[in-house]
Amino acid sequence: MSDNMIEETVKRLLAxxxxxxxxxxxxxxxxAGVLWQTIADSGMTKILCREAHGGIEAxxxxxxxxxxxxxxxQAPVPLSQAVVGQYLASRSGLDLAADSVFALAAGAQARALAVTSNEAGTPATIDGTMKAVKWARHAHWxxxxxxxxxxxxxxxxxxxxIEPKADAASLPADTVVLDHAPVAHVLPPGIAGxxxxxxVFYAATTAAQLTGALEYALDLAVQYAKDRVQFGKPIGKYQAIQQQLAVLAGEVACSYAAATTALRDLPAMQQDSAPQAEFSAAVAKVTASDAVRTGASIAHQVHGAIGFTYEYALNFATRRLWAWRAEAGTSTEWAERLGQAFIEAGSDRFWPHLTARTLPSGDLPETPAGHHGRPMQAERTTTHV
Known part of the structure; x- marks a missing residue:
């Protein structure tokens, strides 16, 4: 299945x-049980999985x-989490039901957990508390x-x-308390190095999700600027509004380029090495999260008071942008990780790793002389105005 067919299918289904x-x-x-079952039946949750597990190894x-x-x-389903979870399971040889709901916990959420390895023949257990785990109350895994x-x-x-809680978008962001919870499967460590x-996977996919919501906010703002008439002409004709929309479009473009690069650098099912994945995922999450701060503000400035009302669509998009910005690691957390890695490596290793899109903690990928990493291509054909 081509990427165009995938795009057309998911776009039509969700629309x-x-x-x-x-x-x-x-x-x-x-x-959203009916929508979730439709998504599962379409094969979207297993799109990255091995063919033997019902996927196409995309x-x-x-x-x-x-x-x-x-x-x-703003589809209210944990599709990104399911794609990540199914990929990890399939890569580890597990074939889980296509309609399985996944909740992901990593980074600061899981840092204080204790994993205890028990005697041979008995499962390991996990103890501790995790906060703001998205979709946990509905999850199977x-x-x-x-x-x-x-x-x-x-x-x-x-x-x-599971203690039900909600995020800024009023979506599940639950507290999960683990008390000697048995581990069903320990997945192989060091996937693709x-x-x-x-x-890494969670940050990259969330960056792409943020980009989509931010572009929706841009489209709403552009259309509103065309429709709203003030002093005898659409407000989109005024230079101040045009300048703000141009800034918002630039934020969307930067976010899209970073997210595209991050996903390109993640390891496919049969890939054993992904030296650029962590760097690109970190950059994508920082870029997308920071774009939200500027972009959401501009979208609401263009709309004025109507954009804040619950009845207007921008309200839903903005609250999801705020919630997803804090998901899968904040921009501050990822920026600190990047900064710390380069500071510890020293100035001599800064430029080679930056141009190769790798963290200094790892070796540079082997590339032809004079080139570092793969070419960065992020094309967009959408025209807003």
């Missing part, structure tokens, strides 16, 4: 199924439209990256207590 009524119902506590870049369209439509291990835990199993693969 048809995501409605104001569905968004409101999910924010009130329901789960690349992360080919799956870009899934994450982007979830953001653009928790994918947890803690103590250097990647663990799969049955979300509704013994030793797991990555020390913390779940963090």
């Amino acid at each position: 048809n199924e995501v409605s104001r009524e569905l968004l409101t119902a999910v924010e009130a506590g329901e789960f 690349s992360w870049l080919e799956a870009l439209s899934l994450f982007y369209q979830v953001g653009y439509t 928790l994918v947890i990256e803690a103590a250097g291990q990647l663990c799969l835990v049955a979300a509704k199993g013994a030793g797991v207590r 990555l020390n913390r693969p779940l963090e």
